[in-house]
Amino acid sequence: MSLLNGKRINGVTVRHDKNTKNAVTTPIPLPQRVTIPMQQHMGVPCKPLVEVGDRVLVGQKIGDTEHLFAAPVHSSVSGEVEALTEIVLPGGKRSQAVVIHADGKQEEFPHKTPTITTAQDFFTAVRRSGLVGLGGAGFPAHMKLAYKDVERLDTLVVNAAECEPYITSDYRTCIESAEDVFDGIEAVMHFLGLTHCFIGIEKNKPEAIEKLGKICKADSRIRVVPLPARYPQGAEKVLIYQTTGRTVRAGSLPADSGVMMQNVSSIAFLADYLRRGRPLIERFITVDGTAVERPGNYSVPVGTSIREVLEYCGGFEKATQILSGGPMMGSAVADPEMPVTKTCNALLAFTEPEDFALSATDCIRCGRCTAACPMGLRPGMLEDAYDKRDTAQLRALSVTLCVGCGSCSYVCPAGRPLSQKNVLAKDLLRKEGN
Amino acid sequence: MKNREIFLRGLLKENPVLVMLLGTCPTLAVTTMALNGIGMGLATTFVLLGSNVVISLLKRVIPKEVRLPCYIVIIAGFVTLVGFLLERYLPALNQALGLFLSLITVNCIILGRAEMFASKNSVGKSALDALGMGFGFTLALFCMGAVRELIGAGTIFGIDITFGVLEPMLIFILPAGGFFVFGCLIALVNRLTKGRAAERRSQADGCAGCPAAGACGGCEEVAK
Amino acid sequence: MEALIVSQSPHRHSGVTTPVIMRDVLIALIPALIASVVFFGPRALLVTAVTTASAIFFEYAYRRLMHRQQTVGDLSAAVTGVLLAFNLPVSIPLWIAVIGSFVAIVVVKQLFGGIGKNFANPAITARIVLMVSFAVHMTNWTEPFAYLHPQAEAVASATPLAVLAGSEGTLPSPLMLFLGNCGGCLGETSALALLLGGAYLLYKRVIRPHIPLAYLGTVALLTLPFGVERMATYLFSGGLAIGAIFMATDYTTSPITGKGKIIFGIGCGLLTVLIRQFGSYPEGVSFSILLMNLLVPYIDIWTAPRPFGLTRDKKKKEKTKTAVEGDQTPIRPLRDVLRPTAVLCVVVVLIAGALLATYRVTRVEEETGLTEALISELTELVPQGADWEELQPPASPENATITRCFGSSAGHVYEVVTKSYGGDLTLLVGITPEGVSGVSVTETSDTPGLGSKAADEGFLSQFAGRKGEITVAKNKATRDSDIVAVAGATISSRAVTTAVNAALAADSELGGDGE
Structure with a gap:
């Protein structure tokens, strides 16, 4: 499988299309209203804490639940609660939402810098911040930090790989907020008692590598690891292996191998939160694609409709396909009125989809899918097994290890929907009781 | 089952070679010429008829525990008889069939019919069954032999019909071509019986015609 | 604005589709095609055109007749047609070439389900069928450049391999063999042209170097002890170059993983040398590739990649669960099969020994006189x-x-x-x-x-x-x-x-x- 530290992994080489890498992050004009979903994370959805007519301030908590496995939701604007509704999110999930009419004043809720003495305080603070994995996964950050066996953890891996085409928001974080990245790393390492830190970053970001290298020199425990720009370098297990050499066992968590992984933008946000106490209410996203007239990196208040963002950037009318996320793993947006959520790291709008004319033909057994799979699976055989609904075979072929990177479908000359069928297969196994 | 049907089913619907896939070894070995195919088929039919009749006559006499050895002895007897007759009157055919003549003794078709039919039915019906199966076998062998001889050697019954113009395709005389023709014939029969032959095969199985069927106990009531 | 297109990720494709790959193969075959016309004249082009056109026709007709999705558009039939032509001598009667196309496309490929489902290389198998069926036509070699002197009496020449096997004739120098100036089938003579094509395929990542290197390397290693010149002669004679670069690398009939490809290549090389040296046919490439094709499903099982993070024990358990593609019966681990096999072998040896002893004892000495049969002869x-x-x-x-x-x-x-x-x-x-x-x-x-x-x-x-x-x-x-x-x-x-x-x-x- 993959070789250590800088050598090739399976996976595929994709066109980088990092057109916006020099675009400094700029804010978009304040939207008139925001629709803030109660579920912007993996786990238990929040319940609204406000009612129609309530006045809310920027950063005020408007949704939460007693469950630990959830991240609270805060308002990104100051204004009046207009409605409580239900919406469909990109990806198909249904969620309750709070619609707030912005008054334009952006009055801030009095934030409190968190006081942290113990690890437990740290977890509580992180949960309060509403932070979820900003790489797109949406896993509540405090859940990762609340690993039961904290003693076991010794390494922090910062994911700055950003292997998806087009997306440059993490890169901009490295350039614009390098000090925050450093402070965030220091904080996490301190509160969790970690001894090493690796920053995994792709070689196509030389300026970021240089900048981070300079800043992290102050702490010898931190090491910047440049990796080949190959997709999916940023996949969790792949990156951990590439930076630390540790193999996360099938069915285990990275924490079981002593590793804590966090996205670089999450780390930077954490530093800012620990300093100011201001929760997660805006996202820095890359807007790009053949339809977009002014591509760049923009700071967008959570809850802004996708349409408004694209209209601001120009070209909304021309778009026939809008993706939230990257072209490899992002979700297609069906309704542009949907809001930008905490998990959105990019909006891509295309005049014509990149793989439009492809229809599936017979498998030619070329083996490209097997060569591409970073998890060492055999997508061709998985497809056969799924077509027959053979759950025993699916399990024997370890379909549960599939990370959904899409390399197999990308590379299949017959245009077969391999990655898509893996999703269905995992679903099938889940229904059967796994 | 009507007498007519007992006879007819052996020809196509339950053809021993092309549907039940019994006796494939002599089929493939001997059909390099149409005449050999017919010769083998008729020799087998003769043995089949004789053994079916005798076994049916003796069905109440032969004890169940030793029925298989008894059947074999009876069948071997008839095969030896046929061997003597061929050696005297048709030595060329005897030469052509060679070893496979003696191997008729263990041809699954004969033992299969003895076990499945002759041991349970009247002499008359057994004779009809033998004739039907035997002619079906002969028919299959003739078709195989004719096709292989025609395409592989350019002759039919030894008569050259290439007119010096056409060229035969040697592979059909060789085993690879034999298997290919065999496969094509089976496909054709499947088509003609609209796939119902295949269904019946999975029910009536070569299993039931196998000597071990009784001992294995898996296919007791398959006989139809 | 129009309705948005919604589909599941990934939303991007590499752009390399089956027709693109096949087109690249055809391009890679152009040097060899040119070489065949140079050495054997315009009829080479005719033969190639006939096999290709008939291959495309047969695939089109078969899919149509059987009411299946039409696949001629993926150009694989065209590739098979050209490769088949390259395995025929220039003097082959055209009707035989057409039969070859039929065997390759209909029998070997379509009857088994079409592209991706054939169990053996279509062109190779068709060549073998033609060789067995029409031996004389398939071995009627002509001298290179003979077409330039049509009035001269057609002299059949021996191929380099036939000469190596003891036939009369002079062996061309390794350089001549490399360029292709020798008798043989259309596309197989010029190693140079084929290597050019191979380089193109490697550059375009259509094939990976494992199989050609393993195949040619094994042959080279096995013939090196006989001297470098002998080794070079061996490498550049016969269908080895075209076999190693274009035929053995056929996706459907070769292993999927790199390790598997190497095993496959080594096997092909070994068999080729064995057949050429000890077999009764001068050319062993076709048979070796066919035989190795049959082993591919097993090679794939033996060299299956290890899923990331799976522990050793789990992998062993899975090895016994994982079935051959399309087949439900599990493959038992070697251990379970060894003991019964050993017992069987012992029994066989014992019985054979007993029979031999009995025969020795009971054999009656034959009369030393002349038998009736002998006298009549x-x-x-x-x-x-x-x-x-x-x-x-x-x-x-x-x-x-x-x-x-x-x-x-x-x-x-x-x-x-x-x-x-x-x-x-x-x-x-x-x-x-x-x-x-x-x-x-x-x-x-x-x-x-x-x-x-x-x-x-x-x-x-x-x-x-x-x-x-x-x-x-x-x-x-x-x-x-x-x-x-x-x-x-x-x-x-x-x-x-x-x-x-x-x-x-x-x-x-x-x-x-x-x-």
């Missing part, structure tokens, strides 16, 4: 002969062995053994004072349909009445002492002649007066 060769008795065989010349000698009132019969193409050739030669009275072949190991034809009445009757030394002419008798060889079986014909000459020589030694 002898009389056929020397019709007036009577009172046959076996005599001491006279001394044999160097290239033939006189194993038995029979005398009668009218003449002698000699049993001669000589070396022929595929092995030893045993003949009976009847000689009377008038000369050769009859020849019959009792044992031959030559190629059926080719060398075995040297046992035919038509050929052997030429020897009747000959007295002096007999020589062999290939197409037409030019001297009195000539007999004409069987087309395509020169070596066998020569062997028979050598044997007859030896018998004549021995007979004249004896006095030749029928004593």
Whole structure:
């Protein structure tokens, strides 16, 4: 499988299309209203804490639940609660939402810098911040930090790989907020008692590598690891292996191998939160694609409709396909009125989809899918097994290890929907009781 | 089952070679010429008829525990008889069939019919069954032999019909071509019986015609 | 704005589709096509066009007839057509080429389900079928550039491999072989052109280097002990280059992982050398590839990639669960199979030993007299002969062995053994004072349909009445002492002649007066 530290992994080489890498992050004009979903994370959805007519301030908590496995939701604007509704999110999930009419004043809720003495305080603070994995996964950050066996953890891996085409928001974080990245790393390492830190970053970001290298020199425990720009370098297990050499066992968590992984933008946000106490209410996203007239990196208040963002950037009318996320793993947006959520790291709008004319033909057994799979699976055989609904075979072929990177479908000359069928297969196994 | 049907089913619907896939070894070995195919088929039919009749006559006499050895002895007897007759009157055919003549003794078709039919039915019906199966076998062998001889050697019954113009395709005389023709014939029969032959095969199985069927106990009531 | 297109990720494709890959293969075959036209003339182009067009037609017609999705658009039929043409000699009758296309496309590919489902390489299998069925046409090689002198009498030339195997002819230098200036099938002669194509395929990442390197490397390694020149001759002769680069690398019939590809390549190389050296066919590439094709499903199981993070035990358990593609029966681990196999082997050996012992004890010594059958054979060769008795065989010349000698009132019969193409050739030669009275072949190991034809009445009757030394002419008798060889079986014909000459020589030694 993959070789250590800088050598090739399976996976595929994709066109980088990092057109916006020099675009400094700029804010978009304040939207008139925001629709803030109660579920912007993996786990238990929040319940609204406000009612129609309530006045809310920027950063005020408007949704939460007693469950630990959830991240609270805060308002990104100051204004009046207009409605409580239900919406469909990109990806198909249904969620309750709070619609707030912005008054334009952006009055801030009095934030409190968190006081942290113990690890437990740290977890509580992180949960309060509403932070979820900003790489797109949406896993509540405090859940990762609340690993039961904290003693076991010794390494922090910062994911700055950003292997998806087009997306440059993490890169901009490295350039614009390098000090925050450093402070965030220091904080996490301190509160969790970690001894090493690796920053995994792709070689196509030389300026970021240089900048981070300079800043992290102050702490010898931190090491910047440049990796080949190959997709999916940023996949969790792949990156951990590439930076630390540790193999996360099938069915285990990275924490079981002593590793804590966090996205670089999450780390930077954490530093800012620990300093100011201001929760997660805006996202820095890359807007790009053949339809977009002014591509760049923009700071967008959570809850802004996708349409408004694209209209601001120009070209909304021309778009026939809008993706939230990257072209490899992002979700297609069906309704542009949907809001930008905490998990959105990019909006891509295309005049014509990149793989439009492809229809599936017979498998030619070329083996490209097997060569591409970073998890060492055999997508061709998985497809056969799924077509027959053979759950025993699916399990024997370890379909549960599939990370959904899409390399197999990308590379299949017959245009077969391999990655898509893996999703269905995992679903099938889940229904059967796994 | 009507007498007519007992006879007819052996020809196509339950053809021993092309549907039940019994006796494939002599089929493939001997059909390099149409005449050999017919010769083998008729020799087998003769043995089949004789053994079916005798076994049916003796069905109440032969004890169940030793029925298989008894059947074999009876069948071997008839095969030896046929061997003597061929050696005297048709030595060329005897030469052509060679070893496979003696191997008729263990041809699954004969033992299969003895076990499945002759041991349970009247002499008359057994004779009809033998004739039907035997002619079906002969028919299959003739078709195989004719096709292989025609395409592989350019002759039919030894008569050259290439007119010096056409060229035969040697592979059909060789085993690879034999298997290919065999496969094509089976496909054709499947088509003609609209796939119902295949269904019946999975029910009536070569299993039931196998000597071990009784001992294995898996296919007791398959006989139809 | 129009409705948005919604689909599941990934939303991007590499752009490399099946037709793109096939198109690249066709491009890679262009140098070899040009080389074939240069060496063998415009008919090479005609043959290629015929096989390609018929291949496309057969695929189109079959899919249409069977109401399946039309697949001619993926260009794989065209590739098969061209590759098949490259495996045929330029003089091949066009109708045979069409039969080849039919076998490749319909029998090997479509009957099994179409692209991706064939169990063996279509072009290779078709070549083998044609070679077995029409041996004479398939081995009718012409000299390169012969098309430039159409008036000159067509001289059949031997391929380098045939010469290596002992046929008469000069071996071209390794450089000539590399360029392609030698007899052979259309696309297989020019290693240079094929390597160019191979380089293109590697550059375009259509093939990976594992199979060609493993295949050629194994052949090189095995022939290196015989000298570099010999190794080079071996590498550049016959269908090795085209086999290693274009045929063995066919996706469907080769293993999926790199490790598997290497095993496959090594196997092909080994088999090719073995068949070329010890087999009765001069060319081993087609058979080796076909045989290795059959092993591919097993190679794939043995070299399956390990899923990331799976522990050793789990992998072993999965090995027993993972089934052969499309088949539900699990493959049992080696351990379970070893013991029963060993027991079986012991039983077989014991029983065989018992039988052998019994045979030894119960065998009755045969009479040393001449049997009826033998006497009738002898009389056929020397019709007036009577009172046959076996005599001491006279001394044999160097290239033939006189194993038995029979005398009668009218003449002698000699049993001669000589070396022929595929092995030893045993003949009976009847000689009377008038000369050769009859020849019959009792044992031959030559190629059926080719060398075995040297046992035919038509050929052997030429020897009747000959007295002096007999020589062999290939197409037409030019001297009195000539007999004409069987087309395509020169070596066998020569062997028979050598044997007859030896018998004549021995007979004249004896006095030749029928004593």
